[in-house]
Amino acid sequence: MKRVAFTSESSSNCQLIYGEKLLERLPESLKILDSGARKALQIHPEDEYLMPGGEHIKSIDRVLEVYQVLRTSGRRAITVIGGGSLIDLVGYAASTHGEVDRLFLYPTTTVSQVMPPLSGFSINFEFVKNLLNSSGLPDRIYVDTELTYGTMFQIRRGEIFFPLLVAYSLDERLFKYILNHIVSGGEVTRELWGDIIYSASSAFVKSLGSSRMVVGCGVGDLIQSASRLRTEYSTALIYGAILELHIARTSGLIDGAGKEDLYEALRVLGKPDRSIKIDVSSLVDLVNQKGGVKIALPSRSGESSHWVTARDFETQVRDRPWMGFGSIL
Numbered sequence: 286m287k288r289v290a291f292t293s294e295s296s297s298n299c300q301l302i303y304g305e306k307l308l309e310r311l312p313e314s315l316k317i318l319d320s321g322a323r324k325a326l327q328i329h330p331e332d333e334y335l336m337p338g339g340e341h342i343k344s345i346d347r348v349l350e351v352y353q354v355l356r357t358s359g360r361r362a363i364t365v366i367g368g369g370s371l372i373d374l375v376g377y378a379a380s381t382h383g384e385v386d387r388l389f390l391y392p393t394t395t396v397s398q399v400m401p402p403l404s405g406f407s408i409n410f411e412f413v414k415n416l417l418n419s420s421g422l423p424d425r426i427y428v429d430t431e432l433t434y435g436t437m438f439q440i441r442r443g444e445i446f447f448p449l450l451v452a453y454s455l456d457e458r459l460f461k462y463i464l465n466h467i468v469s470g471g472e473v474t475r476e477l478w479g480d481i482i483y484s485a486s487s488a489f490v491k492s493l494g495s496s497r498m499v500v501g502c503g504v505g506d507l508i509q510s511a512s513r514l515r516t517e518y519s520t521a522l523i524y525g526a527i528l529e530l531h532i533a534r535t536s537g538l539i540d541g542a543g544k545e546d547l548y549e550a551l552r553v554l555g556k557p558d559r560s561i562k563i564d565v566s567s568l569v570d571l572v573n574q575k576g577g578v579k580i581a582l583p584s585r586s587g588e589s590s591h592w593v594t595a596r597d598f599e600t601q602v603r604d605r606p607w608m609g610f611g612s613i614l
Contacts, residue, residue, distance in 0.1 A: 287483055291403050291490055297422040299403060301490065303483045305475075307429040308366070312389050315360035317351070317375050319367030322393045326432070328366075332358065336374075338367055340514045343374045343408040345417075351378035355385065362387040369397035369518060373415075376406035380421025388423040395433045395444040396519050399451050399485040401426050403493055412513045414506045428486060430479040443554045445473065447519065448485030450526055453547050454499045456488040457584045460546075467550050496589040498581035500547075501526025507578065511567035520561055523551070529580040532593055532601045539586055547583075569599045 286304040293299075308328060316330045319338040323329075334354050336342060351374065355363070361384055365375045372390055379385040392398045403422065407415035433444065445467060452460035463481060466473075473481075489499070505525025509516050530547060533539045572578050573595045581590050593601075 301426045303428045305431040307427040314362035314364040315358045316364045348378045364389040366391040368394040380419045390426045395447045399448045414510045434478045451485040500581045
């Protein structure tokens with residue numbers, strides 16, 4: 286079992302615990318579970334409350350629902366078992382409720398494991414992604430790699446893309462290591478999967494407080510807002526990364542090799558069910574409202590980010606039809 290300690294600017298502490306079978310000892314608390322995860326995991330903890338997953342759940346109405354559950358349960362500690370959307374929702378409710386003392390998280394998706402919530406929590410408002418934010422830090426995050434290796438996903442190789450993307454953005458050596466394994470077609474054992482999740486998550490934790498960001502997060506959020514939150518976050522993140530790299534390459538911010546390495550991984554791992562048609566007009570309108578967008582650059586780049594004006598963004602996005610992997614890669 287591995288551990289990473291994180292301390293926020295407010296001196297609050299969070300401990301990240303990595304391992305397998307971590308669900309066997311749940312803390313004494315109110316357990317709020319993703320209903321889909323509960324079915325897949327076949328767990329029935331005491332003091333449980335089921336909620337659906339997905340971006341649509343991150344709303345004010347659902348925050349009030351969590352408040353009500355807390356009032357009736359009489360609990361002052363909460364454990365969340367689910368993906369990033371449920372964690373954001375319950376984390377927001379917990380951090381804005383005066384009687385919650387402790388918050389424990391068990392992320393069940395690859396994205397939420399490699400990018401743990403250590404910068405506060407966000408919910409959506411009027412179909413705008415993460416418009417409302419709260420500060421707050423969980424007490425512990427249990428990263429059970431068994432949940433993303435077998436129990437939930439039966440290890441789709443495509444899930445490797447997300448720790449790869451974090452490594453591409455923050456740790457070039459780790460990126461090369463994961464990329465070489467993907468291209469070689471080697472087996473992803475449980476042990477290797479655990480090492481990949483731990484290494485990518487550790488790189489993400491170390492980056493917090495710096496100017497480095499994960500490539501694709503900024504535009505990925507805008508893609509979700511442009512689709513009125515109908516696009517799954519992991520899919521929006523993939524397309525956000527592709528679009529940000531396209532802009533960085535054509536603007537001379539990275540060389541061709543810097544883009545093609547990540548694209549090569551997508552060619553190997555890409556799934557037909559990840560294909561979407563981006564609403565370019567809505568996406569451009571959102572960027573126009575903001576006056577532009579900040580894109581992240583990979584770790585090999587001298588700069589960590591770059592501001593793209595609304596005019597340049599529209600020119601780059603309308604440069605080609607952004608639908609399906611075939612037209613992008």
